[in-house]
Amino acid sequence: MADSRRADARRNHTRILAVAEAEVATRGAAASLEQIARTAGVGSATVRRHFPTRRALLEAVSRRRIEALCARARDLAERGDSREALLEWLGEVVGYCVTAAGLATALSYDAAGADPAHGNACSAALEEAAEPLLERAARDGAVTEGVTVEDLITLSVGIALATEHHRDPAARADELFRLTVAGLSPERARRGSQGPLKA
Structure with a gap:
């Protein structure tokens, strides 16, 4: 039975x-x-x-995408220029959040919506997978001191949620992501990928 x-x-x-x-x-x-x-x-x-919660449902629905992003972070952690590798991964996080319904909400650090027993499992998995990627960029001086993977996920989620009702969410999210990386300074924008990543 x-x-x-x-x-x-x-x-x-x-x-x-x-x-x-x-x-x-x-x-x-x-x-x-x-x-x-x-x-x-x-x-x-x-x-x-x-x-038991909407967050738990969204996490289950998003699991395969989270696993793919974690695998991508591990793949990029030892490849090429550390800053470009980190930016490539972040761009993919933003892209996934824009195109995969519910993923941005599943990744958001909303304490009220999180499972109090387990926290945010999706974000926790991404943080663990992406930490070596960020640490390598930090060692190379490509990231401002004190930036965390949580900061970067929050930024990605914010861009996705801010553009979800735009007529072309993917293109607008990409524009905002590039603006975020370049910063508002004309000098930094001209330097492009040469300056430190500011989050």
């Missing part, structure tokens, strides 16, 4: 997650847990047993 219950729970989890992925792709972070339950053919309580 216990095995049967576990098998049912696994099937429910798989079905709920598949429905949630479709719902988040359509409605983003505003996806309705009740609608997910109805479409999956289960009760709201069942959805909440598997995903």
Whole structure:
């Protein structure tokens, strides 16, 4: 009987997650847990047993993208110019946040929306994976002292959320990302990638 219950729970989890992925792709972070339950053919309580908070649901839906960004950070950590490697990774984080519905919200450091027992698992995974990438850039003097991966994720999320209703979110987010990297100083903008990364 216990095995049967576990098998049912696994099937429910798989079905709920598949429905949630479709719902988040359509409605983003505003996806309705009740609608997910109805479409999956289960009760709201069942959805909440598997995903007790909206953040937990968004993290589950975003897991594959987070894993890809973590793998990319590890891949870039020892490759080429440290500053360019960090900027390449950050550009990909911004791009993912813009194009993957719900990801920016899953990565945001909103204490009210986080699971108090586990914090923000998505951001924690990215922080761990990207730390060597940032440390190498810092050793090379390419990053302002005191900048953290949390700062960079917050910046990326902010750009994505600020542009999500723009007529061309990806292009606008890229413009703002480049502006952020260049800074407001005309001299620094002319130097382009030569100056330190300011976050």
